[in-house]
Amino acid sequence: MIAREWKCRVPEVHSKGFTDYLYETGIKDSSATPGFLGAQIFRRSFDDKVELTLITYWDKLESIEAFAGNDISVARLYPEDAVYQLEPDLSVQHYEVIERQFITEHRE
Structure with missing residues (x-):
């Protein structure tokens, strides 16, 4: 699995609008591409x-x-x-994902 990391900055006033726009562009286009495995936005x-940091996950380069x-090192704008x-x-940036364990339930 490969993780693709892209970062950007926006004025606070545009944060919500750009995040919504990011879903409609980058996330939508990525998820329509064969080999896309998921995404996270930080x-x-x-x-x-x-x-904002967008990390998308892919099966291969x-x-x-x-x-x-x-x-693939150039950002898609x-x-x-x-x-x-x-x-x-x-x-x-691209990274080989060597650990991908997520806990799906809360442990006490």
């Missing part, structure tokens, strides 16, 4: 901005290439990103 606030194009005053990372 959020953290600092000063007057929010940093070729599946990521089908989504991202030949150079969308035309309306500027509306949210997006400060995107222009590159992405």
Whole structure:
């Protein structure tokens, strides 16, 4: 399994709108690509901005290439990103997932 990590920053005022937009673009397009296994979005606030980290999970690098194009290290951006005053990372990181255990119930 491969994890693909992309980060961006948006002004706090655009956080909710951009997160919704991210679901409608990046998540929707990723999940429609064969080999997509799942996604997570992380959020953290600092000063007057929010940093969002999108991690998508894939079965193999070729599946990521089908989504991202030949150079999978380049971020896939969308035309309306500027509306949210997006400060995107222009590159992405890829990691081999070596542990993927999640606890699905609360243990006391």
